[in-house]
């Protein structure tokens with residue numbers, strides 16, 4: 001299944017509201033836009049394949065040596081790379097269910113077996129159950145916090161359980177696509193916990209979500225050691241990260257004000273949307289990300305289809321017990337009001 005895309009055909013009185021891909025409702029930082037404009041005029045040149053400037057900046061911010069940091073065309077490229085680095089036919093990979101679709105896709109492409117582990121009732125990754133699902137054939141474990149599609153935040157004990165419990169010959173891929181939102185919500189420092197792990201690990205983060213650069217395609221990975229980082233570098237497609245993305249990301253990292261504004265808006269609007277959904281009878285999952293997910297009450301019919309007919313796009317997924325659930329990206333105040341009013345109307 002190809003990724004979803006938002007149609008651009010606004011209709012009078014029915015603007016398209018794209019709330020199904022967890023994009024930022026705001027543009028990228030104006031500083032990032034300016035840097036990308038400038039970079040465009042130099043596109044006759046290949047980009048710096050190593051992304052040295054950006055990696056240097058990420059190293060300073062994370063305290064992880066540059067030799068242990070890798071980049072990719074979106075963190076998606078690094079999720080694929082993890083499967084390439086360690087999976088072959090006959091191997092198993094453990095991943096949460098419901099989970100980010102790329103996990104299952106990359107595992108299947110390697111001919112390995114996807115061992116799905118249901119998330120807990122609060123939508124967080126079930127660390128103990130993930131560890132229990134590991135066998136002698138397991139080579140890779142995907143975990144995410146905040147998790148998608150639930151928004152659930154793993155606490156420090158959960159991260160530490162994974163860091164300690166995943167065997168030393170299994171790669172732990174910790175997906176922090178919503179890192180900035182999770183930290184803003186008071187989430188634990190997963191990097192600190194993983195640093196204490198003996199076996200291999202990678203933390204991936206993205207410029208697509210909090211930094212509002214989804215269209216630019218840029219993600220990065222912090223690795224347990226330089227040898228593992230080299231393994232990712234060896235398989236990376238030449239020049240896969242384009243020059244405009246590199247320039248935009250570097251400028252975006254410097255614009256703290258823009259990021260803070262988005263984080264504050266997201267937290268406030270998330271509370272409004274959560275309360276609104278609860279008052280409509282939806283069972284809302286606690287979220288530390290830029291979206292809210294909720295289990296649909298029986299009488300509500302098919303809200304995803306109903307809203308789509310009104311040009312409002314939200315995500316749908318099956319909850320662990322088979323009930324319908326929706327995932328709604330935090331947008332503008334008007335987006336929240338439009339969603340709540342459409343959901344509140346009789347099906």
Ligand SMILES: *Cc1c(COP(=O)(O)O)cnc(C)c1O
Nearest residue numbers: 074075076100148177206208219
């Ligand atoms: C959005 C997302 C990503 C990655 O997105 P990129 O645009 O490829 O950086 C990775 N994992 C999860 C869970 C996501 O929601």
